[in-house]
Amino acid sequence: MKKPWGGRFKEATDPAVEKFTASIHFDRRLYRQDILGSMAHARMLCQQGLITPEEEKAILKGLKEIEAEIEAGKFVFREEDEDIHMAIEKALVAKIGAAGEKLHTGRSRNDQVALDLRLYVREEMENILALLRRMRLKLVEIAQKEKNTIVPGYTHLQKAQPVLLSHHLLAYEAMLARDEGRIRDALVRVNVMPLGAGALAGSSLPLDRKYVAELLHFPRVAENSMDAVSDRDFVIECIFACAVIMMHLSRLCEDFIIWSTSEFNFLEIGDSFATGSSLMPQKKNPDVAELIRGKTGRVYGHLLSLFTVLKGLPLTYNRDLQEDKEALFDTVDTVSSSLEVLTSMLDHIRFNRERMAAEAAKGFTTATDVVEYLVLKGLPFREAHSVVGQVVAHCLERNKTFVDLSWEEWVQFSDKFGPDVYKVLSPEASIRRKKTVGSTSFREVEKQLNQAIRRRK
Numbered sequence: 001m002k003k004p005w006g007g008r009f010k011e012a013t014d015p016a017v018e019k020f021t022a023s024i025h026f027d028r029r030l031y032r033q034d035i036l037g038s039m040a041h042a043r044m045l046c047q048q049g050l051i052t053p054e055e056e057k058a059i060l061k062g063l064k065e066i067e068a069e070i071e072a073g074k075f076v077f078r079e080e081d082e083d084i085h086m087a088i089e090k091a092l093v094a095k096i097g098a099a100g101e102k103l104h105t106g107r108s109r110n111d112q113v114a115l116d117l118r119l120y121v122r123e124e125m126e127n128i129l130a131l132l133r134r135m136r137l138k139l140v141e142i143a144q145k146e147k148n149t150i151v152p153g154y155t156h157l158q159k160a161q162p163v164l165l166s167h168h169l170l171a172y173e174a175m176l177a178r179d180e181g182r183i184r185d186a187l188v189r190v191n192v193m194p195l196g197a198g199a200l201a202g203s204s205l206p207l208d209r210k211y212v213a214e215l216l217h218f219p220r221v222a223e224n225s226m227d228a229v230s231d232r233d234f235v236i237e238c239i240f241a242c243a244v245i246m247m248h249l250s251r252l253c254e255d256f257i258i259w260s261t262s263e264f265n266f267l268e269i270g271d272s273f274a275t276g277s278s279l280m281p282q283k284k285n286p287d288v289a290e291l292i293r294g295k296t297g298r299v300y301g302h303l304l305s306l307f308t309v310l311k312g313l314p315l316t317y318n319r320d321l322q323e324d325k326e327a328l329f330d331t332v333d334t335v336s337s338s339l340e341v342l343t344s345m346l347d348h349i350r351f352n353r354e355r356m357a358a359e360a361a362k363g364f365t366t367a368t369d370v371v372e373y374l375v376l377k378g379l380p381f382r383e384a385h386s387v388v389g390q391v392v393a394h395c396l397e398r399n400k401t402f403v404d405l406s407w408e409e410w411v412q413f414s415d416k417f418g419p420d421v422y423k424v425l426s427p428e429a430s431i432r433r434k435k436t437v438g439s440t441s442f443r444e445v446e447k448q449l450n451q452a453i454r455r456r457k
Contacts, residue, residue: 018079018080019079021082021319021322022079022080022081022082022083023082023083023084023322023325024077024078024079024081024082024083024084024087025077025079026325026326026329027083027084027113027325028070028077028084028087029329030084030113030116030117030120030325031067031070031084031088032067033115033116033117033119033120033123034084034085034088034112034116035063035064035066035067035088036119036216037112037115037116037119037195037216038059038063038088038103039059039060039063040195040212040215040216041103041106041107041195041212042056042059042060042063042103043056043060043211043215044207044208044211044212044215045102045103045105045106047208047211048205048206048207048208049206050102050105050106050205050206051099051102051105054099055099055102058096058099058100059092059096059099059100059102059103061096062092062095062096062100063088063092065095066088066091066092066095069091075091083109083113084116085109085112085113085116086109089103089104105205106196106198106203106205106207107195107196107198108197108198108199108200108229110197110198110199110200110229110316110317111194111195111196111197111198111199111225111228111229112195113321114194114195114197114228114229114231115193115194115195115216117232117234117235117324117325117328118190118191118192118193118194118218118234119216120328121190121234121235121238121328122187122190122191124238124332124336125183125186125187125190125238125241126187127336128183128242128245128332128335128336128339129180129183129184131336131339131340131343132176132179132180132183132245132339133180134339134343135176135339135342135343135346136173136176136177136180136452138343138346138347139169139170139172139173139176139346140170140173140449140452140453142169142346142349143165143166143169143170143173143445143449143452144166144449146164146165146166146169146351146353147164147166147442147445147446147449148164148166148442149164149165149166149351149353149356149357150162150163150164150165150356150357150360150427150428150431151163151164151165151168151266151356151357151359151360152356152359152360152362152363152365153168153365153440157258158363159359159362159363159364159365160365161365161366161368161369161430161440162360162361162365162366162427162428162430162431162440163431163440164431164440164442164445165351165356166445166449167440167445167448168255170445170448170449170452172248172251172252173452175248175251176245176248177455178244179241179244179245179248182240182241182244183241186234186237186238186241189233189234189237190234190237190238191218191219191220192218192220192221192222192228192234193209193212193213193216193218193220193221193222194222194228194229194231195209195212196209196212196221196225197222197225197226197228197229198225198229199229199316199317200225200226200229200230200315200316200317201225201226202225209221226315226316229316229317230313230315230316230317230318230321232306232310232321232324235306235324235327235328236303236306236307236310238328238331238332239299239302239303239306239327239328239331240303242299242331242332242334242335243296243299243300243302243303243331245335245339246292246295246296246299246300246334246335246338247296249292249296249338249339249342250292250293250296252342253286253288253289253290253292253293253342254289254293256269256286256289256349257286257289257290257293260286264355264359265352265355266351266352266355266356266359267349267350267351267352268349268350268352269284269286269288269289269345269348269349270345270348270349270350271284272348273288273341273344273345273348274286274287274288275287288341288342288345289342289345292338292341292342295334295338298330298334299331299334299335302327302328302330302331303327303331305323305327306323306324306327306328309321309323309324357427360427361401361426361427362401364392364395364401364402365427365430366402366424366425366426366427366429366430367388367391367392367402369424369425369429369430369433370388370391370402370421370424370425371384371385371387371388372384372433373420373421373424374387374388374414374416374417377416377418378416379414379416387413387414390413391405391410391413394409394413402425403422403425403426407419
């Protein structure tokens, strides 16, 4: 089969090379973007007098018919067509004849694929933004329900201080808010129109790049034609933003996985979002959370893969860049499905409030409150820290908690202790006494909730 680019070739492409170099089996998902860009290009060619209005009309009609055939599953993709661009062009020529051969006037597959990718990334990043917003709303909704639920906070996976469960959940909402910001920031650099750069040097034809940019809603046109066809920074930024999202989802999943164990028993995941064991009938496994945790490494791999592809490429276009698409597509699919399923799973989690509250009272979680109590009594912080450490050691030796200590035991460690020390020993008191902005106090968490609610309006 003669290739559209085969004029200078005397031999047909080896079948092994045909198979090895083809990308049609994965880049076919760019068909909408390719047709959209081609329609804008055709309108510009007509405006500039490079094709006639009749040819423009035939091209646009043919492209719409091809799009409908693809969406109806009637379009036949062939490996010998190489990629989605050639497949659509070939089908167009078969439909409308010579007018179809004029569509590629003034463009190269180099700037064509750069445009398709930018259109695709822009659309998918907007979709991910919507999914992030949905999950943030769900976290705020649950935080409102659990705004008075107390849970032990951890550092080094050791009990540290009592916190509100709502505060814990809002920490993840804050992470996702940053993820939204990263994507919005990256979209500024995605929204640059590369078509008209040609293979690398631009064109001697009177192309109106700004008109194409207006048709496709790009606020800017790529300024350097060599950079326009070789730039994949925007793909890296998209995958990076997705990698950070996956990292945040993985951390939340890790909390849920640990909390769902019988050792913690802080929550139960609904049956519809868990699985069992083929051997052990008693098992209920948090597989959804585990898979999200596992898929995070997959997205990291795509980011490193693309960095590695790009690091040694000379300007401008090189076929290595074909490797960007599978990494991008799988990343977008992975983060989108992870956000969807995790947001749905949040509706199927039941928190064990009594267990959380009981555990928050263990492990001397209010020790820091006792230190701060002594500081307010005039004891230097380091001395207060040492005193309370001695109290903790005393309790451990005698298998006691703070509330079990008699008044005589307290005062033997410091004469700064008064009867009011018993008022700072409960998790509720610890939370209520917090004063700093952004803390886990009931008042501050209420403010955080109100701010989050305002952001979603």
